[in-house]
Amino acid sequence: MIPDFAPPSADALPLWAVWKGDPLADQAGPWPTASGFAAKAGEICLLPDASGGLAGAFLGLGDRAQAGRHRFVLAHAAALPPGTWRPILPEGLDRDEAALALLLGQYRFTRYKGSPYSGPQFTCPEGTDAAHVRALAAGEFLTRDLINTPANDMGPIDLEDAARALADEIGAAIAVTTGPDLLRSNLPMIHAVGRAAEQAPRLIDIRLGDTGPRLTVVGKGVCFDTGGLDIKPSASMLLMKKDMGGAATALGLLRMLALTGAADRMRIRVLLPVVENSVAAASFRPGDVLTSRKGLTVEVNNTDAEGRLILADALALGAEESPDLMISLATLTGAARVALGPDLPPFYCDDDATADALSRASMAVRDPLWRMPFWDGYESQIEPQIADLDNAPSGGMAGSITAALFLRRFAGGAGRYVHMDIYGWQPAAAPGRPKGGVGQGARAILAALPQILP
Template identity: 50%
Template sequence: MTDFSDLLKADNQQPARSIHLIDAKSFDNWLASRPAPVRALVAAQKFKGLPHEHAILPGEHDNDWSVVAGVANREALGSWCLARLAETLPEGSYRLAEGSAGAAALGWLTAQYRFDRYRKDEAQAGARILLTGDVARIGQTVQLAQAVTLVRDLVNTPAADMGPPDLEAAVEKVGAAFGASVSTIRGDALEQGFPMIHAVGKAADKSFAPRLIELHWGDAALPRIAIVGKGICFDSGGLDIKPSAGMRIMKKDMGGAAHALALAQLIMGARLPVRLHLLIPAAENAIAGNAFRPGDILRTRKGLSVEIGNTDAEGRLVLGDALTRAGEEKPDLIVDFATLTGAARVAVGPDLPALFANDEALATDIAAAGTQVEDPTWRLPLWDGYADMLKSDVADINNAGDGGFAGAITAALFLKRFVPEGTPWLHLDTFAWRPASKPGRPKGGEALGLRAVFHLLQSRYGRSH
């Protein structure tokens, strides 16, 4: 894993190359003020001051050079405006010639993420940015980059190496780093207390037995928050099997669990004054003679009966039992992350997690938090009028909506049945994957909505120093 702490340092006037930032409105004046040889060199590099472009400028001595880079607005740097630079510049130290990197430091770090678990590429030292001003921001930015990396690493790892026991080990590792307690219920022991988690995962190989992983951290007297993450480590679709194209990246179906664990790491790392309860229902939705079937009726921890309309709507089943367990502790807030529906991707695309909330103030706050940290979400309605789509003739509820309409909404309405009445709740139907690279955000596993929720929690609960 990249050592981000070495790539973001306080500026103590150590040797470093300068980066001059230019935007479209300042480019012409800047260029006109340069000597003719520099103007010619800039033209040869086809630099026009546009975002994510850069050019190398010569200095007065051998091996003396600096960088000019284009940004959208040099007065207000965004998270990703320096990311392309970090991806392309050679190793070494750099500083902005004017001002400080600020929010752009996060993109500088995440741009240098590499998933190298299965590659023999030589390790690279990376490009270091020096930060002036609020040096306390260095640790916070590094922690955010580490959390993003945790999500990416977990999601990018193939299912053979990221099954339920591996997810459990990941939770234990994070928990141990902060003195949290971790407990797990596995296999057939789930059948009585968590029957839906058991039903979804029982067809997997015994070594990949389903489990509910719980982490507790913080003073019990503090406000309690529950973070729940869908941990389907691979989703074949079950007996309603997916086509091969739909199964290709189903290693990412534990992306909700990856987000939940990364959020727990951020909460504990910042020592937020809360009582944290992390719950990850982990299972593989496999096919075998004992797999649950379309038409089966499952018991639930809450006591509701669920008719199985589609075995490929399994994520909401494991979340239902976990949400019930979370509610038993009477939390002030429940947040769940899940790669839950293709319908959400159709509605809002891969970059925007579909957001559902049962509390208007909470919905307003998370929207504002996402805007502030450039990690947007998009709210969809918890429209009770669609609850009839989940009706069953033989059970309390069906796990799959009738007719294919409003798939993300009906999935959220299913989950709502397992959230205690009156408990504020956020549900993020996140893709956890980037189908194409952007500066600072490579193709593959991605944290989407993570920073928004963490910023919300920081705003609501404050920080302990």
């Protein structure tokens, strides 16, 4: 589904969005008050006309002082009766955010059950950059669809097909290195992690734009993670179709960059190391020592810490071009969820100006991120006795930080490096965010780029 607004129509019903305590439109008469409407966040009041039909509706925005708690509250409008509705927004409400909420509320994953969205349609609110909002929603819908698709239909081959389809849509160049060619191309850790699976591991390399600063985005693409020989318990394996959420978010971001025209002023490269971490005779083993593209050796102390291994080779490859900015997106550690929960991904960056731009943009566009430190004092934890690096330090503390430190070892050469430890999943339904796959960080990156790469 490609989200879009309905064309303007004289028959469109008015939808007034109102803050709690604000006066209601004169056209409503006493009905809203008599029906108990209090403008609580997401509350809807349908307005009858003289013949018993619909004359319009109110949608509550909640308490203005608590607006930060109600992200994308206008997505509740998806519960309105089918038809075309014309949103009327109060002064001070961010138009683009409200319009995006209306589109995000229409998302449904219906590949295996149900029918496509058939609910209300909305005209674009006045004062909105409609093309920009459509681009944001289109990128987010792509990310959600990819994450929500189970691994039997979203293995490495399928993810490559999705990447090729997007490259064709936006006019990007794409190259894919697969199976034994990974070894010939000096991408040994991607090969080691994925060699046991029925579908061969691969490195997807997409390029768009030919002028301006260089932006390289690396997305973790573990299409399913059993944990390898350090196999996960069943409960921990249930959501592992989402372990390619970094790659899905990178593709969603690429779609946003293309559709908003941001790709016209920069050289974009998206690198996706794509594997299944499977259990078979060819599985890499605990205790193995792998040699990376960069030449650093890595002792495998847990085969369930495979994401950082494939990212390392892709980061080393990306850094060889010395991009102005390199970003890794990965569903990497449970430690990040313990620290900050599912809604607030940590990010790591040594450059204060870049980090500040990302932090400000993330809050402005309601795509929250929280800066965490590359804490040099923990470097010794990722240095084992018999190799340069340890992929799974013992002790269980600061797991997200040590993973980020591990990745930083391979990003040297990039002008600036940002790592985002995302979750990629909405555990409970919220406005505009049904339970299931969700993009994190892409809109924040898009909003911050004009300040980071002017």
